[in-house]
Amino acid sequence: MKSTFVFFLILMTYFLAAQKNTSPEIRIESWNALESKTLSSDFFSSFYFGEYIDSSSKWNEIEHLKEKNHIGFFSNHRIEVMLPSEKKHSLYFSGSHQSLLGAGFSKDLFQLVFTGNNSLIGQHVITNPATMNQYSFSTLSAGIAWQINDDMKIHAAAGPVVLYSFSRLDFSESDFFTSLSADSLSLNLDGHYMRAGGNTFIKGSGFGAELGIEGTNNNFEWRVTLSNIGQIWMNKRTIDSQHDTLLFFTGVEISDLSNFSAVIDEELDNFEESFSLKGDTANTSISLPMLITGECRAEFGKLRTDLNILYYNLPGFIPFVQIRPSWPLTEGIRISLPIKYGGYGSFNAGPGLEFKIFEKLSAQLDFPAALSVLNINRNLSYVVVGRITYKITEHASLL
């Protein structure tokens, strides 16, 4: 379905270009990042690739965790087509496929999950944060671009959105306590859980809109886009569950030993029932995670500096900022040193490359994660940014 969607966009682009018999401005971008400010690459690697996580790894990880931690992944594949026009307005199309996953967890929660409660006896395990947000959706928008003057253009577009998967969990108000003599366990489970349900591939649909503005100022180019403004209605099998439960377990009070098994069964049933996240199902709507992107470019002789900012309105996500100084090696190849901070991760840097495929068509590939790959930085950080641009406009200044 996703590949069909992308294929449709590309077909549409060429179709439009053929119709107008002129060359549109086409931009294909792909932003991909898997990061955490506190979780290490080694730990994540062990976790992700299904290895055994030994005790020293766990405790080493706990030592480096902060009270509040986040890990997340985002992948945004986007295509924009801006048709040329002799008038001030022109047609504008865009499409995207976005996958997002962000999880927040406290140090105590991590310790509880990976080492058990034995090391937390007598301590209140505060679970703030205990969140997870996960989206997978595609957008398709159509609108107009308006040339305000020679240096500034705005665009607005709207269109359908389809949702493939969604889940949201927030149990940040919960806590867990094991008494000093371990004669009681208490779990205050307070939170909200929502998940798109059903067996269908598309779990919901809605609309999305975007607004953008771009311009030039001498040798300074800039662009700001506000997208994912919209709402999605999920199907009636969507699970929407609110929990506010206090589980207090003191073992089994044995008054009649012959009934021991039945008592234990009853306790376990109560326990499982309390943990069950299968709440009521109903038609539910959610807002799209708003996305703000900005970029600007300045050139100082051969040195060109690109600044990219990307922000998803998600818990734990801070603006992803990338500065990318680049220098031409040859006429068709430019090397860069992308340096990033934000998103779900922290500071990182690595190599980048820009090259011309043919006239007016260029590609860019940045990999600002070398510090993690080379183990200079222990934190989990894998970032790949790719971009293909087909430009004919006046301010087309690549390379």
Place this chain on the structure above:
Amino acid sequence: MAGLLASCAKDPSWDVDVRTPLFNTSLGVNDLIADSMLIENPDTSLTFVMDFDLFNITADTFVNMPDSLFYAHYVMPVGLTVPPGTLVLQKTESRYYNLGGALLTQMRIKSGTLNIRAYNYVGDAAYIEYSIDNSMLNGAPIVASGLIPSFPATGEYLETQLDVSGMYLDLTQSYMHCNSLKSTMKVFANPNATTDIVVNFNDSINILVEFKNIVIDYSRGYFGQHEINSISAESFPFIEDLGIDYLDMENIAMTLTMENHLGADATFTINELAGHGITDIALNSEWIGKAINLTRATENPVNSGNVTPSVFEMNFDASNVEAFFENLPDSISYDFSGTVNPLGNISTGNDFVYYGQGLRGKIHAEIPMNIAVQGLTLSDTIDYELNKSNNFITQSELFLDISNGFPLTASFKIFLTDEADNVIDSIIPDNNIPSGTVNAEGKVTAPSLTQMKITLNENQTTHLYACKKAIVVAKLNTGGISGQKVKFYPWYHLNVLATGLFNIFIE
């Protein structure tokens, strides 16, 4: 985190140490011995009270009813033709029954039936009525009736029964004025016939009337003189249930009470009373081998059921009763002989008995809980089923936090068995649980606090999952000097808190 886990290409694995409470319990003296068997002494210490029915010889041993009441074979001496419903034959008789020396004048039936089986060799059906004229049920003599089909014509016969529960019998209808029933049998020509019925010469009818499953509710008369000999052994579970290996006690009070619920005099002799445990110990007492007279029970007013038994109590305090119980008997045997109405019919036919009553022997013992004990066993079998999940427990530790407020030391064992009760594994901690701190008066002044740690290896943990039953055995011994006696008080408790530390492999 769960979402991340779900999104992973392959499941990671790690192990966690989970500490969780398992169970807690508080055992007092009343968990060892039922409340109904404990009394509190003036000093608030406890006494163990046992009441045990040694024997109960009921009246049906020497008072009963004959089964067969009436049998008749009627043969027609002449041939005749009679209209339908004509009374062909009527016979009334009073019959005396030999009841083995008993001369009964009254009887009430608690339950039973009157059964009639009749064969009719006449060419047509006949109708019979059988009544016991000296009976009374619901205000009238009982009458059993039925249509006897012609056996030559149909191959069938009459079989019917009448419930006689509650029937009263006046057994004085014969010239003997006892043990007799007066009955009337009537035979009618088939009342349903449409034409006259031909009865041929030598046609016959056979009729058998019987009592079945008769239970006597009450009887009166002279029961006769009966010799009774009873030798038997009865299970004595009180001490066996405690599982004691050794018991040292003192000041035991024991009585054997004989109750005569019969309205007849009796004499009896206890030839032997012995307990069987570690060894066989017979009670030595002045009462053993001594002939004892029991007067008859009284009923006031007559036929009211308000019976006052005569009671004779034998005190065994001066006997070897301590050794008798310290032998930890699991059964008690007795050899008892006696005579009912040893002086004959001195009541002039006014002996009586009600259902279920007779001669009863009861043991009552009071054992002050001032004892030295070894191996007082608390044992129970716990059925359990641990469901295996994806999380495999590799090893585990059990922690027992024990507050022992008893003046007893204790040792624990846990046996794991399969469904067929085969012991697969055992968990035996090294440490014993010390008794509570005991003062000079033998009272516990402070409970002992013990934490026991039992490590289960992977093999034992596997068995813990595979097995279906856990037999927990705790043996308690009085602490301090060997043989030191201690008193038990109601507030003594053994509190056990079990927590587990499980190393769980998560995948």
